[in-house]
Every structure is written in structure tokens, then in C-alpha cells.
Amino acid sequence: xxxxxxxxxxxxxxxxxxxxxxxxxxxxxxxxxxxxxxxxxxxxxxxxxxxxxxxxxxxxxxxxxxxxxxxxxxxxxxxxxxxxxxxxxxxxxxxxxxxxxxxxxxxxxxxxxxxxxxxxxxxx
Amino acid sequence: xxxxxxxxxxxxxxxxxxxxxxxxxxxxxxxxxxxxxxxxxxxxxxxxxxxxxxxxxxxxxxxxxxxxxxxxxxxxxxxxxxxxxxxxxxxxxxxxxxxxxxxxxxxxxxxxxxxxxxxxxxxxxxxxxxxxxxxxxxxxxxxxxxxxxxxxxxxxxxxxxxxxxxxxxxxxxxxxxxxxxxxxxxxxxxxxxxxxxxxxxxxxxxxxxxxxxxxxxxxxxxxxxxxxxxxxxxxxxxxxxxxxxxxxxxxxxxxxxxxxxxxxxxxxxxxxxxxxxxxxxxxxxxxxxxxxxxxxxxxxxxxxxxxxxxxxxxxxxxxxxxxxxxxxxxxxxxxxxxxxxxxxxxxxxxxxxxxxxxxxxxxxxxxxxxxxxxxxxxxxxxxxxxxxxxxxxxxxxxxxxxxxxxxxxxxxxxxxxxxxxxxxxxxxxxxx
Numbered sequence: 001x002x003x004x005x006x007x008x009x010x011x012x013x014x015x016x017x018x019x020x021x022x023x024x025x026x027x028x029x030x031x032x033x034x035x036x037x038x039x040x041x042x043x044x045x046x047x048x049x050x051x052x053x054x055x056x057x058x059x060x061x062x063x064x065x066x067x068x069x070x071x072x073x074x075x076x077x078x079x080x081x082x083x084x085x086x087x088x089x090x091x092x093x094x095x096x097x098x099x100x101x102x103x104x105x106x107x108x109x110x111x112x113x114x115x116x117x118x119x120x121x122x123x124x
Numbered sequence: 125x126x127x128x129x130x131x132x133x134x135x136x137x138x139x140x141x142x143x144x145x146x147x148x149x150x151x152x153x154x155x156x157x158x159x160x161x162x163x164x165x166x167x168x169x170x171x172x173x174x175x176x177x178x179x180x181x182x183x184x185x186x187x188x189x190x191x192x193x194x195x196x197x198x199x200x201x202x203x204x205x206x207x208x209x210x211x212x213x214x215x216x217x218x219x220x221x222x223x224x225x226x227x228x229x230x231x232x233x234x235x236x237x238x239x240x241x242x243x244x245x246x247x248x249x250x251x252x253x254x255x256x257x258x259x260x261x262x263x264x265x266x267x268x269x270x271x272x273x274x275x276x277x278x279x280x281x282x283x284x285x286x287x288x289x290x291x292x293x294x295x296x297x298x299x300x301x302x303x304x305x306x307x308x309x310x311x312x313x314x315x316x317x318x319x320x321x322x323x324x325x326x327x328x329x330x331x332x333x334x335x336x337x338x339x340x341x342x343x344x345x346x347x348x349x350x351x352x353x354x355x356x357x358x359x360x361x362x363x364x365x366x367x368x369x370x371x372x373x374x375x376x377x378x379x380x381x382x383x384x385x386x387x388x389x390x391x392x393x394x395x396x397x398x399x400x401x402x403x404x405x406x407x408x409x410x411x412x413x414x415x416x417x418x419x420x421x422x423x424x425x426x427x428x429x430x431x432x433x434x435x436x437x438x439x440x441x442x443x444x445x446x447x448x449x450x451x452x453x454x455x456x457x458x459x460x461x462x463x464x465x466x467x468x469x470x471x472x473x474x475x476x477x478x479x480x481x482x483x484x485x486x487x488x489x490x491x492x493x494x495x496x497x498x499x500x501x502x503x504x505x506x507x508x509x510x511x512x513x514x515x516x517x518x519x520x521x522x523x524x525x526x527x528x529x530x531x532x533x534x535x536x537x538x539x540x541x542x543x544x545x546x547x548x549x550x551x552x553x554x555x556x
Contacts, residue, residue, distance in 0.1 A: 004327055006307075006308065006327075008276075008308070009273070009276055009277050009417070010276055011157055011158070011276050015470075015473045016470065016494075016496065019494065019495060019496050019497075020161065020164065020168040020494065021164075021168065021169070058476060058478065059477055059478075070309040070310070071308060072307060072309070075307065075308065075327070080473060080474060082472055082480075082497055085472070085473075085475065085477050085480065086477050089476045089478060090453055090457055090476060090478065090479065093451055093453050093454045093457065094453070095238055095453060095476065096476075097383060097476070098327075098379070098383040099328050099383070117477075118472075118500050120477070121472070121477065121481050121501065124181060
């Protein structure tokens with residue numbers, strides 16, 4: 001399914017807050033999320049807490065779905081984070097982190113840990 | 125009990141009450157979640173209170189002398205430094221950062237360059253009608269959030285501006301109209317009342333809406349009967365009526381419009397729309413507030429402009445500022461640097477993976493008070509005090525008003541402020 005991704009700041013799902021008060025587990029649980037309209041969830045034949053693979057022209061990421069009726073149909077909101085940044089990119093020297101065209105599909109793969117993504121940035 | 129200013133976000137609320145004995149802060153009253161977190165940072169588990177150097181892949185606690193020695197070694201063996209961040213630092217620290225960049229022939233920029241710095245740049249040609257929080261509280265009757273989820277990014281903005289009674293108005297929220305232009309029903313919509321206007325614009329169609337409004341200002345009845353930008357004709361007309369009929373209106377510009385496709389055109393057209401309505405206005409005017417998140421994002425533009433004549437993308441060569449078309453993004457993308465000095469920010473959380481990888485491929489010197497994604501990649505980590513809590517300084521509020529920040533308690537381990545630390549690096553460089 002083709003959809004639009006927006007990276008957004010959400011107080012409850014904040015990477016900096018998790019670094020301060022949480023741990024790697026809570027960071028992943030509270031931030032590696034895709035907020036999606038229930039109608040789209042039905043279209044994907046998935047339920048909340050399932051995993052999806054989202055792919056943009058810049059990369060892909062596995063995230064846990066959270067149902068949110070405030071998100072418009074066709075849109076996915078992802079908290080600003082290292083996970084969201086697997087999908088964002090640069091075009092004409094401008095950061096592209098809103099209104100990203102993406103392909104969405106169900107996935108059985110696990111959501112990567114924060115440490116895994118750090119290793120993707122700089123392998124040992 | 126002391127009344128202090130909060131540095132949790134760029135609103136810099138000056139009505140926070142704390143109880144402190146000068147050593148600890150025992151109670152915080154009146155702060156929002158972001159503000160409370162800022163105070164909690166003093167003892168947070170990711171607080172950094174010692175210098176670290178990466179050895180065999182791991183960060184190891186070292187003495188200040190050893191950390192400075194490592195910093196100077198990186199500086200002396202490299203020639204293309206990149207300095208980035210500074211929007212969570214005082215103006216004094218920003219000034220030291222610019223002077224350090226000048227000394228080491230570096231390229232320096234703040235987070236503003238990927239946020240409200242864009243609006244500032246566009247306003248160079250057209251000008252911009254600004255306003256202050258005080259004027260909004262006292263005079264404004266129409267508030268527009270354009271691409272801004274204030275409830276999440278600046279949590280007390282609406283408390284202060286929408287729900288307050290102004291000095292020159294007998295009534296408060298009941299005569300104020302809130303208009304939100306956003307494709308997403310964000311939490312800010314929760315405060316809307318019957319007289320307010322929710323405009324669920326389609327993504328990337330801000331420019332189209334602005335142009336329709338401009339056309340209608342010039343030629344009556346030019347709004348297409350089918351509406352535009354995913355909005356009904358009646359909603360667009362109602363919005364224009366509010367803009368033209370307001371005694372005083374303010375548009376809070378958020379990330380939503382900054383990141384829309386063709387954002388430069390959308391911002392330029394928005395500034396022109398404001399001027400157009402203001403020319404036609406008989407009663408009042410429309411003003412604009414650029415809403416950035418970090419507490420002193422506006423400060424860097426002011427400091428850089430005063431010190432160098434440029435507000436962003438500062439490239440130094442032979443200790444002089446030179447003309448450059450580069451941006452922090454192009455510098456990283458093209459790997460046109462050989463080490464970075466990051467101050468008070470976590471690029472890993474807000475830059476795309478491809479840029480983070482390039483940043484991490486060169487030595488990183490991090491100056492910050494907390495561990496984050498970037499500290500896991502840094503080669504040297506230098507801890508500093510939290511400005512506005514553990515050290516004093518100046519910051520520019522989101523309405524461009526300078527605010528003095530006080531020191532409330534001593535920093536742990538007597539860690540220096542960003543300003544003192546940058547000064548020490550400059551001094552040590554001069555001695556070498």
C-alpha cells in the first residue's frame with residue numbers, strides 16, 4: 001500500500017525523554033512506532049501492535065503499528081527519532097522529513113534496537 | 125521560593141516558581157512537561173558530569189587535561205572543522221562558538237538553519253511584521269497555527285496567548301478565534317471551540333491555499349467554487365474574513381509549512397499575503413511569530429548577524445568570514461569536513477541516516493550535558509552546565525525578545541558552562 005509519512009514531535013513518544021528517564025527497551029517501545037488510521041489498518045489486514053515495513057526512496061524501517069483515529073487516512077505519523085530517520089533524506093540540499101511517499105507492507109521482522117541502528121550508522 | 129525562567133522550549137516562560145536552597149531544586153511549580161524535564165535533567169540518568177574519550181570503541185572517563193589534549197590533537201591534525209548545534213546554548217556561548225570557528229577556519233551553523241532560519245532568510249527581500257508575546261496577550265483577537273502543533277512543541281503557548289485576558293480587552297478566550305491549518309488532527313485541535321476554524325489542508329498544498337487567499341485579496345470572488353488545497357470554498361472565505369476582519373491577528377509559523385514542498389515559495393507568498401492584508405486593513409494588522417523548538421534557536425541568528433553580518437552558514441578562512449554557498453546539509457552530504465564539534469544537540473535524532481553515517485565517519489567532539497545518540501558515536505565528550513539552571517546567560521525568546529537567564533544551583537562536579545568550555549579551548553589553542 002502506498003502512503004505518506006510525516007515525522008512528528010510527540011511529547012509521549014520522545015527519544016530525548018527516553019534517553020533521560022528510560023532504557024533501551026522503553027526507548028524502542030515508546031518511540032519506534034507508526035501511528036496510523038484504523039481504516040488503513042483494516043486495508044493492511046493488521047491490528048495494533050503488529051509490525052510493518054515502511055520503505056521510502058531513502059531507506060526502510062520496521063515499526064510497530066499504533067492505531068490513531070486522529071491521523072488522516074493515507075498518512076502515517078512517526079515520532080522524530082533514529083527509526084524515523086531511516087526513511088528521511090536529502091534532496092537539493094534540503095531535509096525531507098514530511099510528506100514522504102512510502103510503500104507499506106506487513107512484516108514478521110522484528111523492530112531493530114537502538115544499538116542496532118547505531119551500528120548501522122557506524123559499524124564496529 | 126524564587127520566580128525563574130524555564131529553558132524547556134523557546135517560549136522561555138518566566139513564571140515558574142521553584143524552591144531551592146542553592147544546592148538542590150526541591151520543588152517546581154507551573155512548568156509544563158517539557159519544562160519539568162529540563163529541570164529533571166540535573167539528575168537524569170543520562171547526565172554527563174565527567175569528560176570521556178573513546179578508547180578501543182568504548183567511552184572511557186578521563187581527566188579534563190587528557191580530554192583537552194585529545195581535542196587539540198584532533199584540531200591540530202585536521203583542517204576542515206564543522207561546528208553545529210548551539211540552539212541549546214546561551215548567546216554568550218554562541219559567540220564563543222563563532223570565535224572558535226573563526227580561529228580554526230571552520231564552518232559553523234545552528235539548528236536554526238534547518239528550521240526558522242529559512243523564514244528569516246526569505247524575509248530579507250520582503251520584510252516581516254513581527255510581534256511579541258506581550259502584544260499577543262494584550263491585543264490579539266485571532267490566532268493562526270500554521271503547520272504547528274503547539275500543544276506538543278510549545279506546550280504553554282496557547283495557555284499564554286489564547287486563554288489569557290489582555291490589558292486592553294475586557295474579555296479573553298471568548299472573543300479570540302483560533303484557526304489551525306494542518307493536514308493532521310493534532311492535539312492542538314483539542315482546544316478548539318465553535319467559533320474557531322479547523323482547516324485540514326491536504327499535504328504539500330499550503331502554497332495553493334496562500335495563492336487563493338492572495339488572489340481573493342486582489343480580486344473579489346476569485347476563490348474557485350470547488351475550493352482548493354483540499355478545503356471548501358466557504359472555509360477559505362471564512363479564513364480570509366477572519367484575517368481581514370481581525371483587529372490584531374498573529375500567525376504562528378511551524379515546521380509544517382517550513383517543510384512543505386516548495387517551502388521557500390510558500391513562505392515568501394505567506395509573507396506577501398500578510399503584507400497585502402495589512403495594507404488593506406483599516407483596524408489592525410497581522411503579525412508573524414517564527415516558532416522554533418530549542419530555547420535559544422533565535423539567539424544564534426542574532427549573535428551571528430551582529431558578529432559577522434551573516435545569520436547562518438558561516439565559513440571562515442584565514443580567520444575571516446568568506447562567502448560560501450554551502451549549508452550544514454551540503455557540507456555533511458558532500459563530506460566536506462574532517463571533524464565536527466557538536467554543541468548541545470543530537471543530530472542522530474533529527475538528521476537522516478545517510479547524513480548521520482557521514483558525520484560518524486569523522487572524529488566527533490561533543491559538548492553537551494547529556495548522553496544521546498551522538499554521544500554513542502563521539503570520540504570526545506565534554507560535559508557542561510545546564511544554562512538557565514546551573515549557569516547564567518542570555519537567550520532570545522521565540523518572539524525575538526532577549527531574556528536574561530539566571531544561575532539557580534551549582535553544576536555537579538563544577539562542570540563549566542558551554543561558554544567557559546569553548547573559551548578554554550580557544551585559550552589552549554592560542555598557547556599551543
